[in-house]
Amino acid sequence: MKYNAFKSIVNSIKQPVELLTPSVSFSVKGKRVVPYIEPNFSKVEFSKEKPSILLVSAVGASGKTTTACALSFDTQLPVLDLAKHKPVGDNTLTGILTSAYPIEKVGAVLEGLRAGTHGIIIDGIDEARSKTTEQGFEAFLDDLIERSKGSASTAIVVFGRSQVLLTTWCYLVDKDADVGMVQIDPFDLDQAKSYIDSCAIEGDTGQQENYEQARDGVLTRLSAAFQPAAAMVENTFLSFIGYPPVLDAIGTLLRTERNYHSIQQALSDGTGGQLEINLLIRISDYLLDREHKEKALPNFINQIVTDAGASYGEALRQSLFSNEEQCARILSRALSRPFPLRVIEDNALNERYEQAVATWCPEHPFLDDTRVRNVVFAAVAITRCALSSIPEYRTLAHEYTSAIRPTYHLLYIMAELGKAREISVQCFNMLIQSCSEFLDLNVEISINIDGESWEDQDQENDKTAELTIEIKFPEKEQERTFIFKGIVDNETISLGPYLINTRVTLPCHIDLSSTPAVEAIGDCSIFAPVVRFDTPDLIIRSVPKRTQDATKGNAGLFINARKAQGHAGAVSLGAGDIEIQCVEHSLVHPLAKYARKVVPELADPTLREKYRRLRRIFSEFASHSKGGLAKYRDKIEHQRVLRNSIGKGVLDALVKEGVLRSDSKFYYVDPVQFDAKLGISWHQLRQYESSSRLETFLKGVS
Incomplete structure (x- = not known):
């Protein structure tokens, strides 16, 4: 479905009512983002042509907000940006409408939603879920159902990331709401070229022919991903080359480096089997190398090296502003944290260096002001820091993924850069969270962490562990298994907020910690010496299935531990049950009622x-x-x-x-x-x- 067809569904019979008091979170957009490349859409669940509520699903950073803003401008319908709005709950939408429209027109707005002559676009449903409880979120969804009930045309359009939007869809279906779902598709080849051009071209460079050769050369290397039969081509499993972050990385390269011949030489070989991933890593490394060699060295490092003296200077020339250090500084800036490491022993030289870096770092190609420019660059920076031998860099990686949920790009890039080496089990959770974006009506996910059992700790210790993530698309007959070798190098690791068909056996303590909730989706179990809960809400739900599926998969959370402790403000059982086996516990209501003390030995x-x-x-x-x-x-x-x-x-x-x-x-x-x-x-x-x-x-x- 083309964008214009999507827009016509939303705009059908609309007679928008003008806002009286727009706000930061609720307004009609006065312009499109320029340039804007219109995406295509696929129907996921679409039983009628104009459902009252239309959900628009997409993976992270794939143009949802940009499309929501364009749709608002084209239809003159307001956007409710829940990322900028206070936590949602009962009557949130009704309250917004009564305060944003003239009092004498509120009735017409409510009637328009029921009739389909008025509409509202909601963006950031996943951010809304992260700021409220399960009860508050469901109350907000109930308000959407009530306001749009019986609408002859689409009255409410909701944009969100796949996992939260799928949960939203399931709730709406269970409530018999009139709901449909579409997903934003990756760009085709022509759209990809237009998007790259919008990122890369700044006026007349005088090298248009060379630029197009370089651009087309990169895309030619990835041409299999744009073919209609890409799903049948080896190594194109879950191809994401057509989404904005990847194309933005290519555009950034072409904008930053105007020596197009150099680009083609640098990226011409050595990509191996995982073509897309290797190319993205090579693009990222090219940009990092360029910042070191062509910016940092001539502009401030060489002088510092000279002043440091011959015995110390050459080591500094290689180490200062290295690729790894650049990645750490990018994450520090994005987290608004001071850089955690002193890189030069001499105080005066280190101060000069930090002053120079403070001037250059904001212009780094991986950054857009204080944000990491795209999720591809973020995934590279996270991986480089997570795999670093420097503890402060590893801490930055964990802090960043705790603050900003990682996308599936991290799973791919960690699999490539971390292969043939052991990674810390501390990295396992960020990988589990990154793969949660694959959760979809047509996907099967299975996650296993295999380590030593706490019951065997009286014997010879085994400090190794293995994370296995299996992702299957049965309808496409595609599957991929990611395997990460790990080392148990911490007494405690955190898991959450999402566990999807996850089975964990580890000899270290496990923290199930997240706000506003920890969600166990499907059949989940944890075997560990100590399991500690720390969350406002512990939610158990089944893996979402299509409406016509007669049965739902197994669901539940099984805990086996020597000791269970901590608290959960609430327990929400959407499906299945909770069972906490332990030798001892200090749990209180509501978790205490699920605890059962056991004796883990036979009498004989x-x-x-x-x-x-x-x-x-x-x-x-x-x-x-x-x-x-x-x-x-x-x-x-x-x-x-x-x-x-x-x-x-x-x-x-x-x-x-x-x-x-x-x-x-x-x-x-x-x-x-x-x-x-x-x-x-x-x-x-x-x-x-x-x-x-x-x-x-x-x-x-x-």
């Missing part, structure tokens, strides 16, 4: 290690897309699961007795044999329960 000391290995094996299993419980063979057979010959004996016995069966890739649980041979359910085993048949089975393990 001769069977304890066999029982522990049996529980560890079965704790690895989770619901599989093919049905039943399944787990990859290499995960079950890993040293951290089996531990010793006893574990191997237990596994062999389970296979021999038919409790487990396997193929070349998976182990599967046979529920009939599980009950027959062990005399206990999988859930009872998780509860540390036993049976005479289970103990007989364990006694037979050699």
Whole structure:
């Protein structure tokens, strides 16, 4: 669907009422962003041509706000910018309307929304969710339903990021609202060229032909991503080359570097398999290298090096304003924090250097004033700092991703720059949050963190861990698995705000901490020595499904810990349940009622290690897309699961007795044999329960 068709749906039968008192958060836009490249849209759920409420979904930084502003200008309908508005709740929309319009016209506005002759555009629904409780957010959505009920045309258009907008869609559907959903598509090749031109060309450069050759050369290298059959081309899984951040990175390169021949030479080879990712990293590194060699060195570093003396100067020439340091300074500026590291020992030289950097840094191509220019540059800066050997830089990466939710670009770039090396488990959460943007009606996500069990900490310690993220698009027959090798180098890691079909086993403490909520979506479980809650709201919900899907997937949060502590202001069970198994806890209402104290050992000391290995094996299993419980063979057979010959004996016995069966890739649980041979359910085993048949089975393990 072209932009004009989208606009005609929204603008149908509209007779807008003029605002009396526009505000920063509620106004009709007086102009478009110039230049503006009109996007295309795809219908996701669209049962009627003009739904009363129309949701516009897109991944982060893909032009939602720009499109909302253009739509306001073209239709003369007001935009409610929830990123700039106070927290929403009951009657928020009604309150805005009564204060923004002349009192004598408020009735006409409300009637116009019901009839479809008036309309409102809402932007930043994800920011609105981040500032209020689940109850307040749902009350706001109820207000939208009530104001648009029975509308003959689209009365309310809501723009937002995929994950929050999908939750919004599910709530509206459950309330029988008349709602449709479209998504903003990536640009096609011609649109991409126009967008790059808008970023790169500043007046007549006199090199138009050379510029076009360089631009087209870059895009030619990425041409597969723009083909109609791109989904069938190897290595184009979840291609995002057509979205603004990537094109902005290319435009920034072409605007900053006017030696177009140099660009083509620098980017001409070495991209390897992940073409888009490698090219983006090379573009970013090119810009960082250029800032060091062509700006910093001749303008201020060389003089400092000379004054430092020969013995110290050459080391400074290489280290000052390095790519890694530039990335750290970019994140510091974006966070409005002082740079955390003194880079020159000599006080006078360091002061001169910092003064020079303060002058040059605001003009850095990665920055737009105090913001990181685009999410691609942000992902590169985060990754470089997260993988740094300098603790202060790693802290900046974590602080930035806590303050500004990472986009899916981080997942790709970390996978490329972090391959073949161990990363800190502290990085795992930023990767989990970045992949939450893939949550969609047509996507299956599974996340596993595999580390040592807290129950095995009395044995030889294993400080390694592995994060596996599986993303599947069944309708497109596409899937991608990201694997990150980690090292447990902290006593505590934080997880949240989103967990999506996430299973965690780690020997360190886990903090479930986020404001306004921690959301466990789908089937989630955590095994750790200490789990601490710190959130105003703990929300459990199922993974969203299409309207016609008869069943929803499993949902719930299962905690297994030596100790559970902390608090949640509220518990919102949209689906499933919460179960907190612990040896001890200091939880209070409302979490205390979900806690259950357990004794994690069998009474018979001769069977304890066999029982522990049996529980560890079965704790690895989770619901599989093919049905039943399944787990990859290499995960079950890993040293951290089996531990010793006893574990191997237990596994062999389970296979021999038919409790487990396997193929070349998976182990599967046979529920009939599980009950027959062990005399206990999988859930009872998780509860540390036993049976005479289970103990007989364990006694037979050699």
